[in-house]
Amino acid sequence: MQIALLGGSGDIGEGIGLRIARDTSHDVVIGSRRREKAEDAAASYRNTLAPNADDSRIVGASNETAASEGDFVIVCVPPRYVLDTVQAVRSDLKDDTVVVSPCVRMSRNETGFHYQSSEVGSVAEEISDVLPDQVPVVGAFQNLAAGALTDLDRDLDLDVVVTGDDDESKQKVTALLEGIEGLGTCDAGALANSREVESLTPLLINLSMNNSDLHDLGVKFR
Amino acid sequence: MQIALLGGSGDIGEGIGLRIARDTSHDVVIGSRRREKAEDAAASYRNTLAPNADDSRIVGASNETAASEGDFVIVCVPPRYVLDTVQAVRSDLKDDTVVVSPCVRMSRNETGFHYQSSEVGSVAEEISDVLPDQVPVVGAFQNLAAGALTDLDRDLDLDVVVTGDDDESKQKVTALLEGIEGLGTCDAGALANSREVESLTPLLINLSMNNSDLHDLGVKFR
Numbered sequence: 001m002q003i004a005l006l007g008g009s010g011d012i013g014e015g016i017g018l019r020i021a022r023d024t025s026h027d028v029v030i031g032s033r034r035r036e037k038a039e040d041a042a043a044s045y046r047n048t049l050a051p052n053a054d055d056s057r058i059v060g061a062s063n064e065t066a067a068s069e070g071d072f073v074i075v076c077v078p079p080r081y082v083l084d085t086v087q088a089v090r091s092d093l094k095d096d097t098v099v100v101s102p103c104v105r106m107s108r109n110e111t112g113f114h115y116q117s118s119e120v121g122s123v124a125e126e127i128s129d130v131l132p133d134q135v136p137v138v139g140a141f142q143n144l145a146a147g148a149l150t151d152l153d154r155d156l157d158l159d160v161v162v163t164g165d166d167d168e169s170k171q172k173v174t175a176l177l178e179g180i181e182g183l184g185t186c187d188a189g190a191l192a193n194s195r196e197v198e199s200l201t202p203l204l205i206n207l208s209m210n211n212s213d214l215h216d217l218g219v220k221f222r
Numbered sequence: 223m224q225i226a227l228l229g230g231s232g233d234i235g236e237g238i239g240l241r242i243a244r245d246t247s248h249d250v251v252i253g254s255r256r257r258e259k260a261e262d263a264a265a266s267y268r269n270t271l272a273p274n275a276d277d278s279r280i281v282g283a284s285n286e287t288a289a290s291e292g293d294f295v296i297v298c299v300p301p302r303y304v305l306d307t308v309q310a311v312r313s314d315l316k317d318d319t320v321v322v323s324p325c326v327r328m329s330r331n332e333t334g335f336h337y338q339s340s341e342v343g344s345v346a347e348e349i350s351d352v353l354p355d356q357v358p359v360v361g362a363f364q365n366l367a368a369g370a371l372t373d374l375d376r377d378l379d380l381d382v383v384v385t386g387d388d389d390e391s392k393q394k395v396t397a398l399l400e401g402i403e404g405l406g407t408c409d410a411g412a413l414a415n416s417r418e419v420e421s422l423t424p425l426l427i428n429l430s431m432n433n434s435d436l437h438d439l440g441v442k443f444r
Contacts, residue, residue, distance in 0.1 A: 111411055111412035111414040112410075112411050112414075112415050113418075114417065115417070115418060157444065186429050186432075186433055187432040187433055188334075188429050189333055189428050189431065192331075193334045193428050196335075196422070196424050196425035199417075199421045199422075200418070200422055202418050203383070203410060203418035203419060203422060204443070206415050207409070207410050207443055210409040210411045211408055211409055214443060217443045218444065219441045219442065220444060221429055221436060222379065222441070
């Protein structure tokens with residue numbers, strides 16, 4: 001299958017793209033507003049995984065092209081650009097595409113990072129609101145640190161929480177996640193439960209900031 | 223030391239009281255609005271730990287008496303009674319007492335449990351606001367399920383997040399927590415960072431509700 005990463009030249013896109021390309025048989029399409037930037041990022045990721053090899057499973061494209069090819073479209077852009085990006089590509093999505101939100105909106109003040117919910121609730125729900133009703137949105141990946149994903153020597157042994165209103169899409173995303181080495185999955189129910197998933201991310205950052213032995217941390221539920 | 227559990231006849235108080243009494247050398251004072259109820263709970267907990275033994279390390283008292291004796295005062299009452307309870311005992315607190323908040327305010331709707339923050343932010347900060355400035359408040363225990371704590375056969379192997387503005391009190395609470403078998407601790411910084419800790423609790427409940435193999439779950443950070 002094709003995994004499109006909108007804004008995939010950023011650090012979370014890099015981490016997700018590298019892990020999917022390394023651990024699964026899926027193809028990865030890195031999207032960016034500028035195609036050249038996406039192609040450069042894709043070349044760099046290919047080089048990270050297999051220097052000098054001819055691995056064409058990671059390619060670059062405009063966000064629109066990436067969105068039009070993805071069986072999964074993972075929205076890896078910074079929170080402030082998420083809705084504009086999704087709106088720009090919504091008419092390009094294939095039938096049966098699953099849109100995945102790893103997004104979290106946070107603020108920072110003198111004590112640390114804090115979750116910012118909106119009137120709608122979570123970013124995952126906001127994405128769903130700007131998409132046609134028939135496009136399923138699944139929340140996932142929010143609690144994985146880019147630094148952990150991009151460090152390919154690091155054993156993850158972490159859980160990813162999945163939320164969504166369409167069981168079939170959740171199962172597809174769960175299967176995708178479980179193809180990545182070291183990731184387990186837990187179902188937190190409806191998309192409306194994404195807020196509590198997203199708000200775990202600033203806690204993880206605050207813990208990293210206050211514990212010298214914890215970097216780029218994630219969670220295991222038990 | 224004396225560990226006072228206000229509202230300690232409830233399930234989270236039972237769990238914390240049993241674990242502290244079993245695993246540490248501290249004395250536990252169960253508080254309740256009605257002294258008789260607290261004494262009955264204390265007798266029941268003593269019986270759980272050592273049937274027919276004469277262990278006087280768990281006793282019952284009014285919340286006021288418990289608060290006046292506690293080196294740690296852990297506020298185990300339901301969220302809607304927290305502020306009234308703390309206000310009722312604030313003049314009884316010893317010098318050097320550390321007040322600990324395991325409290326979380328949640329609502330439930332058709333999709334699951336949701337975190338309710340207040341204008342102040344977290345319940346931990348609300349407790350601090352109704353106490354004199356010199357009384358340190360530490361957030362802890364929020365992400366432990368009563369069902370896991372009261373099941374004394376269960377190996378916890380879980381982390382507890384600690385927040386607070388006074389480093390010495392945080393260290394004291396950390397030492398108390400690390401005396402309980404299977405608990406690790408992580409510092410999330412200032413008391414103002416408690417909101418993100420408290421909001422992890424409804425996520426844990428939503429995960430329990432949606433995964434048949436996960437009950438009374440907690441977290442490990444890694």
